[in-house]
Amino acid sequence: MNHAIEAMKPSASMVLMAKAKEMQKKDPTVIGLAGGEPDFNTPDRISMAAIRSLTEGNTHYVVGPGIPELRRAIAEKLRRENGVECDEGCVLVTPGGKNAIYIAVCAVLNHGEEAIILDPAWVSYEPIVQAAGGKAVKVKLDYRTDYRITREQLEAACSDKTRLLILNYPNNPTGRILHADEAEIVEQFMLAHPEVYVISDEIYEKLVYGERSVSIGSYKSVADRVITVNGFSKCAAMTGWRMGYLTAAKPVFDVIYRLYQHSLSCMSGFMQAGAVEVFNCEREMEEMRRIYEQRRDMFCGALNAIPGVRCTLPEGAFYAWVYFDIKGMNSAEMCEYLLENAGVVGMPGSAYGEDEACSMRFSFANSTEDLERAAAKITAALKALA
Ligand SMILES: Cc1ncc(COP(=O)(O)O)c(C=O)c1O
Known part of the structure; x- marks a missing residue:
């Protein structure tokens, strides 16, 4: 075992x-x-597009990181809405955001290397890091300061084995978004630690009730080390579809995609045809x-x-x-x-x-x-x- x-x-x-x-x-x-x-x-038009594609016989392997129409729509959205300079060739369509996080963590961490997780945190980050052979290092953000990120806490958690920082905004469970001043703290931390990657889990991105949450991948100085994860479960009510995606700079993307090829092969073609319609369901x-x-x-x-x-x-x-x-x-x-x-x-x-x-x-x-x-x-x- x-x-x-x-x-x-x-x-x-x-x-x-x-x-x-x-x-x-x-x-x-x-x-x-x-x-x-x-x-x-x-939304109906998403389901109808998938059904149409299914009945047209789109039931075979769809070899590759995702269908071109969907990867293009995702890349355009990331550029337009998130300021992430995303190339559609570096978009990977995954079975949910959860799997995107799992394969990204596996691709970044070697055995014994460390990932910083900011508590309170979603329940699956730590087990995912452990499953990848890594060690989760928890930073306890303080409820008295409304869980603000501080540079001191990030530095204190960082060792010569740290390779990853996992961010999740809008946050599950606290509902906090990432504000520009905190994103700048993360940027400065990353600049001081060029061996550290960030996974930015933005799965609740469209569910905001005031200003938008900042995407750390939009900071050009560190963008080549940010893996942005998102998906359709929460914002488009598609939990049962198991559809998510990630984007990363080419060298990182290539490593993640290698694991994807051997662990998943590809996503279903007809469901991807449905997901293309998400971009017409604003x-x-x-x-x-x-x-x-x-x-x-x-x-x-x-x-x-x-x-x-x-x-x-x-x-x-x-x-x-x-x-x-x-x-x-x-x-x-x-x-x-x-x-x-x-x-x-x-x-x-x-x-x-x-x-x-x-x-x-x-x-x-x-x-x-x-x-x-x-x-x-x-x-x-x-x-x-x-
Ligand atoms: C913070 C966070 N990330 C990722 C996920 C995974 O979502 P999915 O795999 O359905 O895309 C969830 C689901 O609860 C979540 O709360």
Whole structure:
């Protein structure tokens, strides 16, 4: 057995999503807010394009990094919207953003080399680094400073084995976006460490409720060491399609693509034909974003009205990151308490590496009705506790 993989913890979000489904079988009033899954269906024109392509017989291997139309559309989007000087020859279409991150990490790290992860962080970065034979070095960003990146913390985490820094903005779970002043700190750090690459996971990019998040790949001085990852799961409601992509400078891209050829061969042609239509669905994506924004305002507003509860409005993604100022309870206990007493399944902050503040993450990619009920149930359960 591979010891690193054997030692991995199961994905906490998948465990809690499954638990919510199990509980709902016995009690349909249980509300699952643990997963990061849009409740919308994929816009029709995307699905219809895939169906058309499928019925036309596009069912063979499509050898290569992706179909030209899709790679071209992705490259144009990255240049236009993100300021990333992307060549379509360096775009790789992957089975979800998760796989893009996995193969990128494998391609960058040698055994024993280190990747810096900024906590609170998505649950899969550390296991992915471990699976690649690397070592995850955690930087605990401070909730008291709203998780701002500091140069001092990056330097303290950096050793002669550091080869990678993983960034995720808009952030899961905190909802923070990357502001220009923090991006400049990352740029300066990279300039001081020319052997360090960055994976910039921008999967929630279009789900922002004010200014856009900065793409670190748009900084020309370091762009050749940035691997930008994105995908269609969250912004276009395509989680079940498993479609993502990455772009990197040619020398890095070539190494990643070698692993892709041997581990995947290629993506499905008809699904890629569907994904081309994502770039004609700005209106539909904007409509979903607008609804998430309304839900965010309602749900976070209701939680903020509970004494001892604080939820800063997230700047992006679709998670409420909530602090509980309730003595004697940590986040795992709070998660368990709300599960048992409110019938609301959320994620404990500890799953993301936040073990100082008692925090939880609730997804607001759920119906407004469920979110209203969840807020009322959480309110009642916490009142009972007081
Ligand atoms: C921060 C982050 N990155 C990447 C992913 C992977 O998304 P997918 O593989 O569905 O594209 C997720 C999904 O939850 C996520 O939250």
